[in-house]
Amino acid sequence: MEGFAVKKSAFVGASQGDIRTEYDLGKMLGDGAYGQVYLGTHKTSNQVRAIKKIPKNRIKHPERLETEINVMKISDHPYIVKLYDVWEDERYIYLVMECCNGGELFNHIIKKKRLSEKEAAGLFHQLLTALNYLHQNNVVHRDLKPENLLFASEPCESSPLKLCDFGLAKLCQNQTKVMTSKIGTPFYIAPEVIAGTAYSFSCDVWSCGVILYILLSGYPPFFGNTESRIFEKIRSGAYDFKRAEWNSVSESAKDLIRSLLVVNPDNRFTLAQALSHPWIAANETLSDVPLNIDIESLTEFTNSTRLRKIILLCVASQCSDRDIKNLREIFISMDTNGDGTLSFPELQSGIARIPTLNISIENLMREMDIDRSGRIDYSEFLASTMDKNIYMQEERLYSAFKVFDKDGSGKISSSELREILEKEGFSRGEDFWSGLIEESDTNKDGEIDFKEFLGLMSNKKLASD
Incomplete structure (x- = not known):
């Protein structure tokens, strides 16, 4: 590609x-x-x-x-x-x-009163990696709280956590962007935001500290009967670990909270520091996930036509969490720095655990990197490793076919491909788009019907009509 x-x-x-x-x-x-x-x-x-x-x-x-x-x-x-x-x-x-039908983290905390350190660490690690990904892509959330963290499914104890509600988020040019809007939810808002002075992405790190405190105790670190009283405590950084709930919590967990709930944002932990904290590492559960990747699917992907790879990316982007649970866990285990993508060294280290894969890492990286970013995004990883039993379901493929068949004619034209793919800034001449169609247009009518589409995805050549 x-x-x-x-x-x-x-x-x-x-x-x-x-x-x-x-x-x-x-x-x-x-x-x-x-x-x-x-x-x-x-x-x-x-x-x-x-x-x-x-x-x-x-x-x-x-x-x-x-x-x-x-x-x-x-x-x-x-x-x-x-x-x-x-x-x-x-x-x-x-x-x-x-659709995340496992409910809010907020309700889970209310139900359990407080969480064990192992469960809290697992959930907190998920929040940190999601937030680290956003920050790496120059997005600051500005309204982190348990109500904006949803469990994908029930039971919550075995479900991934999903960050949602970006109504107060800011998409910036870079992470040095200075903001001044006084927005957020009182219990979780950072002191520099309350002050109405300039603040940066570190305001999200403070909110993470508040969430971790609540996970381990069941109550917020800064409490008051009025908003002004809550803000007064936040500005002073006045919290403690004196209540009985903290007697059984490790000193390592408390150390992480102290590093996050620092009033001066210049001295506050970064997300990278939080992710590498010993308490997170000690409770990490995905480092030894077996790489049960379908070698046939991965090999087939690397040998696919350009259009087939695009369609697989489309299917991957539409998959629900239950379709790809195993692949999600593998991706997270390979993403050792928690930035939500796979670098060449991370891919190399992960693939080294598959001794039967007969393909160079350089070639694999080039073929999997569909958006040419130099890193493997989550959907790219799914597209290249999905089992055929997932993507060859006819209703799933027909749904993907309809994404490209914009006019509902029952055929995909070069102009329809161009309309979909150029809207994200990828521009090429007409010969390029026609060439994509020709790769799978077995009856040579200049378009791809659903029969040809199925043939392309099954990697079978169809006889011309």
Whole structure:
């Protein structure tokens, strides 16, 4: 795929009209200040989604909604809620997202009172890696709290945690960006944000410290009957470990909290320091995950046509968490620095654990890196390692086919490929797009029908009609 770059965000739909033509809307899952969230089912693939229905007349800050959508579009991480589709009609905007039916971390804490150190460390590590990924991509969240962390499924104890709600997020040019807006949720807001002075990405690290304190004790470090009293305690950094709940908590866990809840952001831990803290390492559970990667799928991917790789990336971007649980755990275990991508050394170290793989690491990196970023993103990893039993399901492939068949004609044209892939900034001449079609156009009519599409994905050549 030399000179060819496709991003996962290209497959996030943007549609006008009645959302019910594509989705069945079911029961309401939640009702908030900015709209309702409904259970939805995609009519073609039967995939279950969460659909956020936002009345246009309630949108007071349209730039924040635009940022929320853009952040979710570019995010590609196992611990961040996926955005699949955006719909708009005369009265509403709909965000079609990954359905996380395990509930909020907030409710889990209330139910259990407080968590064991091992469970807390596992969940906190997931939060840190998701946030580290966002910061590496110049996104600051600014509203981290247990209510914005969802379990993908039940039971919560065996479910991954997903970061959501980017309504107050900021997409910056770089991590040195200085912000001044006084926003956030009182218990979790950093002292420099309260002060109304300039602050940076470190405000999220403070919120992480508050969350870790709550995970281990069941109550917030800065409590007061009024907002002004809460803010007064936050500004002073006045908290302690005196209550009985802390008697059984290790000194290492307390040390990490002390390093995060530092009033001066210049002296506060960075995310990299938090991720490498001994308490996190001592409770880490994914370092020895076996690399049960389907060698046939990986080899087949490296030998695939350009279009087949694009389609596999599309399918991977639409997969639910339960489809790819094993691959998620493998990816996280290979991502040793916790930045949400695989570097060449990380890929090399991980693949070294598969002695039967007969392909050079350099070639593997080049073939897997579909967006030419120099790193392997999560969806790229899934696309290249998915078992055929996942992507060869006909309803899943037909759903992917419809992503490319924009006009619903039952065929994919070069202009439709161009429309989808060029919207993310990838521009090529007409000969290039026609060449993609020709790779799989067995009947030579200049388009790809679903029969040819299936043949391409099964890696079988079809006889011309």
